[in-house]
Amino acid sequence: MTVTDPLTSELLSLALEAAGRAGALLRDGRPADLGVAATKSSPIDVVTEMDIAAEKLITGFLAEHRPADGILGEEGGSTEGSSGIRWVVDPLDGTVNYLYGLPTWAVSIAAEGDGETLVGVVAAPMRGETYHAVLGGGAYLGDRRLRTRPAPPLDQALVSTGFNYVHSVRSHQADVAQRLIPRVRDIRRGGSAAVDLCDVAAGRLDAYYERGLSAWDLAAGDLIAREAGALTGGRPGERPSRELAIAGTPGVFEPLQALLEEFGAWHD
Numbered sequence: 287m288t289v290t291d292p293l294t295s296e297l298l299s300l301a302l303e304a305a306g307r308a309g310a311l312l313r314d315g316r317p318a319d320l321g322v323a324a325t326k327s328s329p330i331d332v333v334t335e336m337d338i339a340a341e342k343l344i345t346g347f348l349a350e351h352r353p354a355d356g357i358l359g360e361e362g363g364s365t366e367g368s369s370g371i372r373w374v375v376d377p378l379d380g381t382v383n384y385l386y387g388l389p390t391w392a393v394s395i396a397a398e399g400d401g402e403t404l405v406g407v408v409a410a411p412m413r414g415e416t417y418h419a420v421l422g423g424g425a426y427l428g429d430r431r432l433r434t435r436p437a438p439p440l441d442q443a444l445v446s447t448g449f450n451y452v453h454s455v456r457s458h459q460a461d462v463a464q465r466l467i468p469r470v471r472d473i474r475r476g477g478s479a480a481v482d483l484c485d486v487a488a489g490r491l492d493a494y495y496e497r498g499l500s501a502w503d504l505a506a507g508d509l510i511a512r513e514a515g516a517l518t519g520g521r522p523g524e525r526p527s528r529e530l531a532i533a534g535t536p537g538v539f540e541p542l543q544a545l546l547e548e549f550g551a552w553h554d
Contacts, residue, residue, distance in 0.1 A: 340377035380478030396505035406506030437537025483507025487514035493534030
């Protein structure tokens with residue numbers, strides 16, 4: 287990818303470097319007796335010491351190079367900025383996968399300006415893959431430009447989803463998935479929103495949806511999916527949000543969105 291705008295080029299370079307460093311820390315520094323530093327909404331949702339260390343690495347690196355930028359980090363590393371640029375950081379998306387030694391986890395870093403995501407980087411170290419995109423410049427896996435799959439009929443679509451850590455929400459999500467399964471080819475549950483969005487971009491999935499995602503889960507992967515040709519959104523006419531996030535190939539997105547609206551995927 288050749289980026290001619292100096293600001294965008296700088297943001298992309300910093301995001302790639304920060305994601306690479308954090309990914310190496312997480313991959314190489316994972317202790318055999320991985321401990322637990324804290325819990326979030328339930329005992330299932332585990333925050334590890336490595337998660338916090340990775341965010342500190344990323345936010346420290348970004349603050350060193352662009353001290354006037356704002357930062358929104360999952361683990362509390364949030365600062366107001368004065369430059370008009372805000373970094374949105376998920377240092378370890380797929381924490382439970384990481385805890386169990388499963389490979390589907392990622393570092394997700396996005397840079398926003400004027401309400402738009404300008405740059406997105408998702409590094410998945412155990413897959414040896416780093417995805418990136420800039421607004422209007424396409425999406426890439428390394429040097430390879432990404433395009434979504436040609437859209438199949440919905441009943442031949444491979445769809446991924448995720449489940450919340452709150453029991454009542456999980457139960458409702460399971461009901462929605464049970465109703466959806468007969469209407470699609472199959473459903474996958476990867477465990478990392480950022481990776482699922484990149485897999486839509488890379489043509490490995492036809493669509494992905496989930497309820498309960500935060501800005502740091504979505505920011506980079508949503509841009510990568512869109513720049514690869516996917517449509518993204520939430521409930522009809524809305525942008526992806528905590529209520530509902532959907533990404534899919536054109537031709538799959540709209541019928542999937544309609545079904546999820548019919549099934550009430552966005553509420554208990």
